[in-house]
Amino acid sequence: MKLYTERRKLIENKEKAVAVRSTTGTEVQVGQTVKKYMIGLFLQMEEAYKRIKKSTTLELSVEAETDTQDFIADMSPTEMLKNYKVSIAQDLTMIKGEEDFEYVWEHFFNDVPDNKEVNVKCMVAFMFDGDKTAGYKAWETDAKLMFESLNGNDSKINFTINFGGSIRKGLAKNADSQITFEEQGA
Known part of the structure; x- marks a missing residue:
């Protein structure tokens, strides 16, 4: 008892x-389930972060890159983490006039024929962890946009955002309708 x-x-x-x-x-x-709209994917378009809104997928892929060591004191080899390769595949619906489509379309049209790399600043805001006043936990990174296809039948541009270098941890904040990133410990 x-x-x-x-x-x-x-x-x-x-x-x-x-x-x-x-x-x-x-x-x-x-106790509340985290929903898709509680994770925001943002790309820096010109000087401001804008949210990718018209995609139907949001899966943060975390691929472990490992190294196997066969230590003399162990019976079996040990797998050790070297780093994670993070990416987000997107299938953006092509809606004329939407900021996310217009930005991606311009890069697709202008950069694909010239085999030009598309470098972007990317932020993922975890809007289930934090609040509107203090901000939400977020990651920011320099990334590369890698195009895969433009599908006229489905009205989609498919691309992957490959994270590069370091992922900075911090807070996503909304000040005067402007989304900003404040690095943790900066």
Whole structure:
């Protein structure tokens, strides 16, 4: 009975903590499923970040690059992480006048025939972790846009955003309708 009572107190304290957290501006409550619209993909277009809105996929691919070491003290080789190769495949719906389509289309039209690399600044905002006032946890990186296809039947431009170099951790903030990135510890 004592164990049950202690457990019940822990649950009650957790419920109280959740109630307190739910009133501090966080839009996503504990126990709520993270939805696709709670993860924002942004590209820097000219001087401002703009959200990719008209894509139907949002899967952050994290491919582990490893090295195998066969240490003399171990019976079997050990696999060790070297780094992660992060990318996001996109199938952007071509809607004339939408900022995301117009930006990607211009690069597709102008850069593909010349085999020109498309360097972009990319930000992923995890809008389920944080709030509108303080900001949301986010990653920012220099990336490359790699085109795969333009499909007229499906009205899609398919491309991959390959993260390059370092991923900077910080906060995505919205100030005067301008999305900004504030690096952690900067």
